[in-house]
Amino acid sequence: MKQQDSARFLTNYEISDILQHIAAVVNSNPQKNDYLNNGETYTAVEGHTIGFIKDHPGCTATEIACEWGKTTSAVSQLLKKLRHRGVVYALRDEKDAKRYALYLTEKGEAVDAAHRAYDSEKYQSMIDLLLEHYSREEMDATFRIMRDWYRLSMEDKMNRRD
Numbered sequence: 001m002k003q004q005d006s007a008r009f010l011t012n013y014e015i016s017d018i019l020q021h022i023a024a025v026v027n028s029n030p031q032k033n034d035y036l037n038n039g040e041t042y043t044a045v046e047g048h049t050i051g052f053i054k055d056h057p058g059c060t061a062t063e064i065a066c067e068w069g070k071t072t073s074a075v076s077q078l079l080k081k082l083r084h085r086g087v088v089y090a091l092r093d094e095k096d097a098k099r100y101a102l103y104l105t106e107k108g109e110a111v112d113a114a115h116r117a118y119d120s121e122k123y124q125s126m127i128d129l130l131l132e133h134y135s136r137e138e139m140d141a142t143f144r145i146m147r148d149w150y151r152l153s154m155e156d157k158m159n160r161r162d
Helices: 012-026 044-055 061-068 072-084 106-131 136-161
Strands: 088-092 100-104
Touching: 044 061, 044 072, 044 100, 044 106, 061 072, 061 100, 061 136, 072 088, 100 106, 106 136
Parallel strands: none
Antiparallel strands: 088 100
16 A cells, blocks of 8 residues: 655545545454454444443443434344343433333443453554654544544534435
């Protein structure tokens, strides 16, 4: 692969191409992982959904759907599976009977901690390679921009639905 000339700005197409390549690498591992070494496996989507609930206790299926750009129906099916496995539980909102607040069980907390440790270890070698070429500040700035790109893209997508 030819190194890009860093003295010029990337074109919109080049940016799009980079994002597609990153998505392909990240999504190339559909395997399930046994985070607790108990024979139960979880996909990355399940692991990150559990992580979202950990970070946003009391969130709803709709909020998860908005965060990840999925349909509420797809998220509801995923949550049903996680509830059945004893990882997540839902409490009906006293003020709004249609709203169910989501929380992690003890098992869910354990799966989340193990998944975070797995991802931290999994990505450490790539981070180490990047640190040979970029400062930690440059890397953090890049990932903050990517996070904002995603957030703004999701907001734009939601606004187009209105």
